[in-house]
Amino acid sequence: MAGCTSKPDELAPDWSRNTAALAQTENVEHMTAETEQAALQRFTAFYAEYSAEAIKAGVRTVYAEEAWFGDPFHIVEGIDDIEHYFMVMAEPVEHCTFRIDSIQRSGKDYFARWTMVLESAAAKGQIIETIGISHVRFNSAGKVVFQQDYWDTSAMLDRLPVVGYWTRLVKTRIAKGLEK
Secondary structure, three states, X not given: OOOOOOOXXXXXXXXXXXXXXXXXXXXXXXXXXXXXXXXXXXXXHHHHOOOHHHHHHHHHHHEEEEEEEEOXXXXXXXXXXXXXHHHHHHOOEEEEEEEEEEEEXXXXXXXXXXXXXXXXXXHXXXXXXXXXXXXXXXXXXXXXXXXXXXXXXXXXXXOOHHHHHHHHHHHHHHHHHHOO
């Protein structure tokens, strides 16, 4: 996948790219109040139902051609790679929603606090719920040019057959080390 940082020998994305991408969007012009309202509504609606159909129908109305997206698993750049990444991530999804709990603005930056509820073929019969925050910047047309998601991936990884054993083991050992 072009634009993706993960290679077999890498364990995590190169987060210095986050800082560079944020700097590249520093000169983005502010949206009008009307454009801002429409952009936030599109963003909220897009994530309300995370599915292949919703991604195909809405990703290009929410994200700019030159958009940058990062989460705990990958960094992708450009609308084509973002759409591809979202589609790959949606493959095992049986049902997924993101409820936007609040959106705060600080200058050009928007911070959306959300709750994800996921049912995945990878964790049959289990409902996975976790919280996260998206740091977002929009261009003057109201499309996302930068998005960095922060969330606890262990909420999902704990429920996977082999990986879950190891994440739960590490968390248990840390908790025991914190006991007085």
